[in-house]
Amino acid sequence: MPPTPTNKTNSLLLNITFALSCGAILFFLFNAPGETTAKLPMNADHSRFQDMKKKEAEKYCTECHSPEGVHPLPEGHPPKYRCLFCHKRD
Ligand code: HEC
Ligand code: HEC
Numbered sequence: 001m002p003p004t005p006t007n008k009t010n011s012l013l014l015n016i017t018f019a020l021s022c023g024a025i026l027f028f029l030f031n032a033p034g035e036t037t038a039k040l041p042m043n044a045d046h047s048r049f050q051d052m053k054k055k056e057a058e059k060y061c062t063e064c065h066s067p068e069g070v071h072p073l074p075e076g077h078p079p080k081y082r083c084l085f086c087h088k089r090d
Contacts, residue, residue, distance in 0.1 A: 040089045054084040 040046050045064065049057040061083045064070045073080065 035088070037086050037088075040084065040087050042090060049084075050089055054082070058083045 040049060042050075049060070062069070065073050065083075078086070
């Protein structure tokens with residue numbers, strides 16, 4: 001039995017929906033933010049952490065980056081368990 005007109009309309013609609021979803025996904029991917037989180041600085045305070053195991057290095061971060069430290073974390077800082085997962089090293 002040949003497809004009825006309603007079937008044709010349906011598949012056209014499906015095709016359009018499919019095309020639109022693909023477009024939306026591509027649009028989303030191309031607009032995703034890059035890696036903008038500040039990297040671990042390359043200076044005297046931080047150079048010793050470059051070659052340390054991440055977990056080992058992270059024990060020392062809060063000596064300075066805490067409310068009592070020399071450089072407290074900014075207000076609204078995201079959850080901070082693993083510093084170096086977000087703040088990459090060079
Ligand atoms: C001895 C103190 C000290 C320790 C330990 C320390 N920091 Fe810092 N950190 C600073 C100071 C001071 C600044 C601000 C000036 C600068 O950029 O160096 C800073 C700045 C930063 C910044 C901001 C860089 C930017 O571009 O704005 C990040 C990210 C950072 N530290 C991450 C870390 C991480 C992760 C650790 C642990 C592995 C760590 N720090 C350990 C003192 C320290
Ligand atoms: C889930 C991801 C994440 C984790 C984990 C994390 N941070 Fe951050 N951190 C950020 C973001 C996002 C900012 C906002 C500013 C930016 O883009 O760097 C920030 C900002 C900072 C700043 C200020 C940067 C500046 O430009 O002044 C410092 C210092 C910092 N973090 C240190 C740390 C330390 C130390 C730890 C571990 C105790 C840590 N962060 C863990 C994501 C993270």
